[in-house]
Amino acid sequence: MTEAELALAEIVVKTLNLEVAADEIDPDAPIYGEGLGLDSIDILEISLAISKQYGFQLKSDDENNKTIYKSLRNLSAHIEKSRTK
Amino acid sequence: MNDAAFPLLGCDPSAVATTVLAYRRGAPIFANEYLRDVYSVAQNLPAATYVLNVCGDRYNIAVLLAAVMLKKKISLLPPNTAAQTLQTLVESYGDVVIVGDNISIGAGNQVPEFVTAISLESLRTSLFAGSTPVPSFSGEQLVGILFTSGSTGEPTPNPRTWGALCAGVRAEAKALMLEGLCQEGAVAILGTVPAQHSYGLESTLALPLQNGYALSADQSFYSADIAVALTHMPRPRVLVTTPFHLKLLLDAEATNLPKLDLVVSATAPLSPQLALKAEAVLGAPVREIYGCTEAGQIASRRTTEGEAWTLFPNVRLEKRGDTTWVADGHVGDARALGDVIEITSDQHFLLHGRAGDLINVAGKRTSLAHLNFHLNSIDGVEDGVFVMPSAADDDLIVRLTAYVVTRELTAEQILAALRSRIDAVFLPRPIRLMSELPRNQTGKLTQQAMNELSVENVASESK
Numbered sequence: 001m002t003e004a005e006l007a008l009a010e011i012v013v014k015t016l017n018l019e020v021a022a023d024e025i026d027p028d029a030p031i032y033g034e035g036l037g038l039d040s041i042d043i044l045e046i047s048l049a050i051s052k053q054y055g056f057q058l059k060s061d062d063e064n065n066k067t068i069y070k071s072l073r074n075l076s077a078h079i080e081k082s083r084t085k
Numbered sequence: 086m087n088d089a090a091f092p093l094l095g096c097d098p099s100a101v102a103t104t105v106l107a108y109r110r111g112a113p114i115f116a117n118e119y120l121r122d123v124y125s126v127a128q129n130l131p132a133a134t135y136v137l138n139v140c141g142d143r144y145n146i147a148v149l150l151a152a153v154m155l156k157k158k159i160s161l162l163p164p165n166t167a168a169q170t171l172q173t174l175v176e177s178y179g180d181v182v183i184v185g186d187n188i189s190i191g192a193g194n195q196v197p198e199f200v201t202a203i204s205l206e207s208l209r210t211s212l213f214a215g216s217t218p219v220p221s222f223s224g225e226q227l228v229g230i231l232f233t234s235g236s237t238g239e240p241t242p243n244p245r246t247w248g249a250l251c252a253g254v255r256a257e258a259k260a261l262m263l264e265g266l267c268q269e270g271a272v273a274i275l276g277t278v279p280a281q282h283s284y285g286l287e288s289t290l291a292l293p294l295q296n297g298y299a300l301s302a303d304q305s306f307y308s309a310d311i312a313v314a315l316t317h318m319p320r321p322r323v324l325v326t327t328p329f330h331l332k333l334l335l336d337a338e339a340t341n342l343p344k345l346d347l348v349v350s351a352t353a354p355l356s357p358q359l360a361l362k363a364e365a366v367l368g369a370p371v372r373e374i375y376g377c378t379e380a381g382q383i384a385s386r387r388t389t390e391g392e393a394w395t396l397f398p399n400v401r402l403e404k405r406g407d408t409t410w411v412a413d414g415h416v417g418d419a420r421a422l423g424d425v426i427e428i429t430s431d432q433h434f435l436l437h438g439r440a441g442d443l444i445n446v447a448g449k450r451t452s453l454a455h456l457n458f459h460l461n462s463i464d465g466v467e468d469g470v471f472v473m474p475s476a477a478d479d480d481l482i483v484r485l486t487a488y489v490v491t492r493e494l495t496a497e498q499i500l501a502a503l504r505s506r507i508d509a510v511f512l513p514r515p516i517r518l519m520s521e522l523p524r525n526q527t528g529k530l531t532q533q534a535m536n537e538l539s540v541e542n543v544a545s546e547s548k
Contacts, residue, residue: 039509
């Protein structure tokens with residue numbers, strides 16, 4: 001896991017009060033549904049944490065939306081591309 | 086009174102070419118286009134008695150709903166798109182066709198890929214050639230069937246008649262004082278709740294259609310989506326939402342929120358603090374709606390003016406033992422409410438939380454008995470129970486905890502099994518594996534024993 005991915009994993013674990021350690025999250029497992037097992041409410045809570053931490057807002061009409069949540073790695077890559085802070 | 090006929094649209098029938106029915110990314114869709122879509126989809130609908138409406142776009146939901154009524158079929162409005170929910174509904178109703186759109190079906194979308202669904206787009210390919218007048222439907226005709234979770238695990242059907250829906254949202258327009266807003270221009274409504282639920286069906290779909298307002302078809306999932314979709318609609322604009330979405334929206338600092346003219350909230354009580362903040366930031370009054378799937382909406386209040394609720398016109402409450410019943414007005418026959426209610430006058434009451442083992446997470450209702458039924462139906466679960474922790478913050482979502490006795494399953498396996506059985510918002514976080522549950526001699530889990538479990542849970546989490 002890269003440093004950026006680990007930082008994101010820590011945000012996810014902290015925001016959602018998950019019972020796993022950030023470095024135990026498989027960066028290639030899907031975030032939604034199976035894998036990390038988050039639902040749409042979780043995704044909204046994470047999106048708020050991301051906007052505060054990285055200074056940009058997630059949107060539904062982003063053309064990459066379907067791939068973003070395929071894995072923590074994809075979400076992290078999207079953040080690195082879009083962040084303003 | 087509800088057997089009177091109501092037209093599909095409340096706007097002037099001679100003005101359908103100039104009345105905006107919906108906005109999609111800022112582009113208006115006029116009422117005459119909507120009518121043509123309704124008649125087109127109706128003529129192409131497969132020959133099944135029931136149509137399971139899993140569309141994601143609110144305009145598409147409205148098209149399919151009306152097309153189904155036009156063909157005297159019945160819509161099934163699923164509480165969620167979990168595989169087991171759809172499968173159970175198809176099995177219980179038999180003669181069912183599932184219709185979705187490109188937001189809900191296809192790779193990576195909400196409806197599981199193995200579920201066979203027809204796309205609404207394919208039903209609209211050949212356009213209806215005849216005239217498309219505004220249809221009227223008898224008040225007794227069913228709009229569709231909404232579902233709540235029953236105590237045995239089966240979705241409980243709640244049929245809604247056209248008359249009850251129309252009379253309800255006309256009363257809602259009065260209660261929300263929308264007539265005053267109409268003086269300033271055509272009202273446009275954006276919803277953040279699914280139109281397949283009672284509140285969404287009423288306030289984001291029937292309310293605009295019956296009163297000649299426009300609805301937003303745009304996706305409004307993230308706070309940024311909501312902000313953009315709101316700016317796509319002219320004023321006066323109304324946001325129909327929940328305490329959870331409202332809190333996220335106000336917390337998202339970078340969002341450029343346009344000024345609103347009214348905020349409507351329902352599904353859970355809104356805290357006065359959040360209501361005050363919303364009124365200040367959004368520049369609009371915040372009004373709450375109270376209702377339930379069985380009876381529809383029945384009361385409203387402006388949160389910043391006090392905690393008492395005002396009943397919709399002609400609606401009446403009555404105590405029978407500990408249970409409060411609602412009747413008359415657009416509700417019609419008496420229906421029991423699942424909340425603890427204190428009647429303070431003929432038109433006012435106070436709300437004191439859910440009765441019995443009913444719970445509400447993110448606006449979705451179920452009972453602990455329903456969840457426990459599913460938990461204990463998993464192979465390998467010897468005993469298990471769901472517990473609702475007490476809320477730390479009114480406006481945030483509280484997650485359930487499950488205590489499970491099992492010798493062969495891991496928490497991940499239990500979660501995966503539950504995922505196919507219950508709505509995602511009720512999935513437990515965390516799952517605690519136990520050697521046994523603290524049942525008393527009669528095999529019951531007392532409230533006290535359960536509270537002690539919760540306290541231990543909190544204590545172990547804060548370590």
